[in-house]
Amino acid sequence: MKAIRRFTVRPVLPAPLQPLSDLARNLRWSWHTETRELFEAVDPASWRAADGDPVGLLGSVSAARLAELAGDSSFLDRLTAAAADLDTYLRGDRWYQQRDAEGAELPAAVGYFSPEFGVTAALPQYSGGLGILAGDHLKAASDLGVPLIGVGLLYRHGYFRQSLSRDGWQQEQYPVLDPNELPLTLLREEDGTPVQVVLSLPGRRSLRAGVWLAQVGRVPLLMLDSDVEENGPGERDVTDRLYGGGSEHRLLQEMLLGIGGVRAVRAYCRLTGHPAPEVFHTNEGHAGFLGLERIRELVDTGLGFEAALEAVRAGTVFTTHTPVPAGIDRFDRELVARHFGEDGELPGVAAERVLGLGMESYPGGEPNLFNMAVMGLRLAQRANGVSTLHGAVSREMFAGLWPGFDPEEVPITSVTNGVHAPTWVAPEIARLGEGPPDATLSPAVPDADLWDVRRLLREQLVTEVRKRLRASWLQRGAQAAELGWIDGVLDPDVLTIGFARRVPSYKRLTLMLRDRDRLTDLLLDPERPVQIVVAGKAHPADDGGKRLVRELVRFADDPRVRHRIVFLPDYGMGMARKLYPGCDVWLNNPLRPLEACGTSGMKAALNGCLNLSVLDGWWDEWFEPDFGWAIPTADGATTDENRRDELEANALYALIEDRVAPRFYDRGPDGLPERWIEMVRSTLVTLGPKVLAGRMVREYVERLYEPAAHAHRALDAATATELASWKYRTRTLWPYVSVDHVEAVSATGAGGTAELGSTLSLRVQAGLGELRPDDVEVQAVAGRVGPDDTLVDARTFPLKPSDGPDPEGRWVYEGPLALDRTGPYGYTVRVLPAHPLLATSADLGLVALPTEATGEGAGVLLR
Template structure:
């Protein structure tokens, strides 16, 4: 037993499974919000000294490195990195059967250490071993890569292999927390582990101790879009998965037509939650008959606060990093010091944008930021619904910074990026627009702290949570957003930021959204920024004191402990 692992196996743990975990920019083991949330979860667990171990896939070739040509056409390159620079490979191995081959899995140990000295281990699973066939060595190479077969193989490694690895390493697990459905096959491994010894039985399902497995499992769903839930045809499952338990039992738990990972997790979890109050309601509508709770996401305060704001908080709000509730005392910070800390971050961002894109942006112009995965429902181009109106409103008074990757198979997402490039060229003499490539954690921090307003325009109700807006609030940047996800809970009009479009209980109306966006930009946001700095700084303070103080992962993790883990 490796000594470094031994220190983590002395007490029972919560096992936190996630297909992607983002803990640092130079380890590309994440694609976006889901992985970064997982990283923030683990960092807060370390800060709060919670007994947690995380399990994920070691994606040695990353998600992808984004290249954009002058027309905004995206190409994807491997984002290779060396895990030896960050973590330790353990000697323990386990195996799973895939397509009737025994596939060996090794583990790498990465330790997240809090400033307080407390630690949480992350177990990265790796099939790139000499004893494996060439096609099996690549199973853990690419995050969300390949076809359905590749994805299913990855989810076998994560769910079944990960559970076996925890046993092999000597962990005693009291709860298994599935962060989205990718790891739901762990429930089948637990069914196999806790199989009842019954010689004669009239119903085969009685052999499988579903209640025992259910008592061990927690499931968090993040996806309000039906297409986002992994489903695998049973002929593929039978070919690849090699009957860990009989297929007819799986069909009872995961759906008759195909193996639905979300249904499997729903049917074998004792606690199920969405990631915002609204998302909990949407999930109940998608999956009627299940008791679905809501724990609104949060972000790790220390990670998502820029250096200039950290210094300010250390001076006036000591202890903020481990007790974000202290943000409620933001009124202690003098206006001029808050503004200067923001301007330091803004200068840092604008200098970076100008170096990377030669856009010629300046420090004093109102700067809007929009950065998220480039996909149709996020509507990155809502701002361009009427470019003549936008030009009239924003000429000389507005500059816009975009960033985001489109999934390699998301053609509409790729076209969205190209449209932004087209508009950028059309408006270049009136409004400066930049698109930054390779959106990652490091760039995200520059953006959420350096822009003046954070824009979010999803088509309601398709935004589960939207953690980037929470990151902005930690840096005193107000949100201008459609009322969906977390913003329904954080929004006080003209106080913490501004809403776009109708109230959440009114049907979505894209034309109304665009009109409201332009109206508030022209009549409220631009005039306040340029003509009423006192009010603008009050809104910045409120973003910190009303939003950052609540929408942080410390509060989120305390709720998981009391509502999900100790049930």
């Protein structure tokens, strides 16, 4: 029988135990070992039954046990210490405050918008790496004292729970989440009524959302929930599932996240006195509409649209996470138009203005599609990818937005992702001792102690795998009597490889199955066996991904190998915290360069797990032989996909056979694998500090947030209006800008050669039309030249204007060009817009270049 109504009965804690409620409601417990151990001590059995969720624990523990704890002086001492520690953590000055005291021009606050947040398994609002990264960003910001306000949606079904059918096909379940049973607090007005944000929909409908608050250490996370009584059935379902529904459903989710999210931030700051954000960080294109709402706010004060756009761009940071166009949300033009303008949302902003920001109006773009990443880039003065390689891929992918510029000049930088060590480092590793700043290991830890801890973690993983595998088989319909074999699955003394992530095709879950006989030989090797733990979810609509899961599951079901390879369903944060520390090697074999970053290998590395990966994402950037192995790739444009998989799979098998397994099993007289332990130590001490979320957030502050705050403050209404007018005038007059003649007073010798260290004096005649020299910059661009005369590794040299135009109205620019490199060398010249408030010379996407008839040849050969 089902209940006709569901509600939550909250426990009444005895007065001495009241601090437990505060500790449970601040998600710092999710990365603070001592607080988690305190909650476990309340009732170990209930703690396990609640899957480590303090709110669930306190809702299930008996009144008798609470009364017993209220009289336990030892427990109360621990509770007092934990509460005092949290208070100190929340109030003390940290890195950000110290930097502020040193005079850095820091933003008063930053709004950080993301479609998903993976903070803890107790708040399941994430699907994969994007959400986990966002959660780690909040935690690291909290630890550093960065005044961030997180903004997301509260999905009543979260992401799906995964199970398997008897034949290995992925099954999805969507459990209902009651916000009252989660570590959340409803944001309320001063009179106690719930805060609501309201969006206008076509047909005079409204979309309303309540706002829930999750406290992530020092950082508030606002989560919008459309499941409120004032909404109709369709509107109540807008926040039903993460990444669910059709195009209109996704559009409404993203409008609520961006537009409603800004309104939620305004309400939160009004009610709490929190400083309003000066910088808004859009984590992927899903939240891009936040820029439109901020433009609407300024337009309502009387500012023109173009000036409002400039003011908003100045304080906006956009991070792209996808290296492929197919990973970007794109909507039909008419669908977007229907939801904006006078009959929809943002009535002060014409629908054509909205469309102009997101349409793919560049060569190769789809003319009728509204692209969320394109809008995000047009609304942000600063943008970045999430690894050095991904930054380069993004510059290529979005180069059409900046015509006339080489991809390397496209204004998209990179900040390589990081992971939050206190969340992901096993306590056993953390207890080995403090090392250098930001490292996870002291160099003084003996080899034997390090190896013992690594074996202990492997043993814990074996126990966890057997428990989860048994539960999975029972769910698949097996009987307990036929599962005795599970007691022999995995061995705590066998080399253990982990592979766990989402299952899109480019991550190649089944590459390891390419040669099944060879894989079987690796698993069953009598002297150097290997065991593999695999986990991952395919998107519910991705039947291709589900077929990959089934293929892997069926291989792992084979009685010959099932004790050496397992697939664990329902991969999530709870499983991951056991999986990363317990593996010896972390495998990653995507199609290069389609892995934007790939942070799972970072989490494994923080626990002394070595990486075995193609050179993609972060591994391309930081790989060293001391940290693991690079899988050779065959990613040339002419390589057939099938042939490529064959080559790379064979390279993977060879690495395991010839290098990985021998190093793990090569033991010294003391029984220790000395070379392996050296690699573990190097990974912890040297690689560990690089992969930290603290490093990442500091980079965001110094390289993006701080400049964005400076730019935001420089653009008051008058300045923004002046800049918008200048841009309009410059765009209008740019067709009349030209490079008319280039000549050189040459250091060139006979045969077109020149001496290294000599100087070439350039003289350029440029037509500026009605623009003035202050409106432009004339540059020489020089570097080595390839066979097709393309400049390689080019540098720019500014040229200075003469006192006035010549009789024909052309301006003369002159300057030296230092010949500082040998070999084939060349130059060109160009004219760019210039204004003190432009972030980069490519900002407007305008450039004037010489024509073939402009002047002298530009190639020289340096000796």
